[in-house]
Amino acid sequence: MQAQEGNFVRSNEELAELLKEAESSGVCAVDTEADSLHRYKESLCLIQFAWAENSVLIDPLAVEDLTPFVRYLEQRVVWMHGADYDMTMLRREFNTLPADVFDTQIGVRLLGLRQFGLANLVSHYFGVELSKSSQKADWGKRPLSAKMIEYALNDVRYLLPMSEMIVKELHEAGRHAWFIESCEAAKAKVLERPEDRDDPWRLQGSGRLDRGGLHYLQVLWAWRDEEAKRWDRPTFMVATNKQLIEWAAVLSGGSKIDLPHHYRPDRRKRFEAMLAEAALVKKNDYPQRIRGVRRRRDKEFDDRLEDLLKRRNQVAESLGIEGSVIASRAMLEGLAGDEENALDGFMEWQKECLSIPS
Known part of the structure; x- marks a missing residue:
């Protein structure tokens, strides 16, 4: 397979042929796309891969065994942009990360750029304006449109030539060692981050709730999670975190809440059943408030x-x-x-x- 831009790798055989062609390259670029805006459980839906002057798409929904690709990455210098998300996806999917992951976003921030989105950098370094039309696309659908394929390829098409420019500027500024240390720290942060929390219902902003509010937040979170699972949609499409915290405060104060008008009767029924069950819990069994470390402010x-x-x-x-x-x-x-x-x-x-x- 002579890999040209736009190839879509969909089988083990095509992947083996791709990696054979890319074998001589010690540096590559990777990006990922998931369906977190469209499904209850986020899945890795697309891997964008570039080496030398080639860029291709790998379909993890079609390729049965991506192990050879993972092994390939483990022996390469891998460039990404805004690598935290992509490293998190790769770690979750394959339980490993490449040995060397360099992030163009970290590099340009160390150089002083204030606008460091990929589109900003492509405009800055190449004078090319990228379309953002597929940012919220459903990457789990097949087939992908021509517009989505072009958008996806652009995520890696410019990374390697851009990385050379960034590295050159970092050396000239005497900050390349800062860059290496920063990228290593970013990778370590991803590896150290726990995959699951014991109390995921303790959302940002919940610290201001009393114990009653925390109790209702906990049951509201569980209700929302079950509704999202039934619907196979992201939890925010059932209710946002802000709504849950507001509802918890209202319920803790003894008042009723007005559910959104678009809720179906069966969802409202399950909501009322959840509240009835929550009302039976004794106050002594409510979750404890977590006291954060208070700094001595004088x-x-x-x-x-x-x-x-x-x-x-x-x-x-x-x-x-x-x-x-x-x-x-x-x-x-x-x-x-x-x-x-x-x-x-x-x-x-x-x-x-x-x-x-x-």
């Missing part, structure tokens, strides 16, 4: 934090990069509060920029 803390922020911002301005790339406010608050392990979140290059001893 004048000394405020002064130290102000000094750290000022130092960070001065360094960032001199380097022409965003302050948050050097250190987030939360990281600096940990230092200001002299918290245990406060330095653990810092990379060596960040410590050097802020003159923080290791």
Whole structure:
């Protein structure tokens, strides 16, 4: 198979032929597409793959055994853009990651670019405007439209030539070592992240709820999850996280909520049954509130934090990069509060920029 742009690899045999052609290349680019906006359970639906001057699509819904591709990646330098999501998908699907994953987004942020989406970078480096029309497409459907195929190929088509430009600029700026360390840290973060949480119902913003509110949030979350599973749609299409937290607060206060008008009678019936069952739970069995670590906030803390922020911002301005790339406010608050392990979140290059001893 002479791999030309636009090839769609759909079988084990085609994959073997593709990898044979790409064998001599030590560097490649990868992107992934999933159906998280359209299905209850997210699935890997497409892998975009580029090497040398070629770019192809691999169909994980059709190829029965992707193990040879995974082994190929393990022995290559792999470039991605915004790699956290793609690494998460690959780890979830194959329980492994390539040894070396470099992220163009990390690179350009270290160079000081403020607009670092892929389309922004392709425009910046190549003067090409990419279409965003398929960003929310259903990648689980087959066949893919010509527009979707073009969109998908563009996600990897420019990565390798762009990576060469970015690496050259990083070396010229004396920041290539920062880039390597940052990419290694990003990969480690994905590998260390737990796949499942014991309490996924504790949504962002739930900390302000009382124990009654937490109880209702827990049962609302379970109800929503079951409804989404029945419907085979993402949970946000049943109710958003914001709605769940608002409903939990209302129910905890003893009031009733008005369900959306589009809810079918059977969904409303299951909702009412859930509430009736939730009302039988004793208050002593409600979930406990989780008390976060409270930082000692006094004048000394405020002064130290102000000094750290000022130092960070001065360094960032001199380097022409965003302050948050050097250190987030939360990281600096940990230092200001002299918290245990406060330095653990810092990379060596960040410590050097802020003159923080290791």
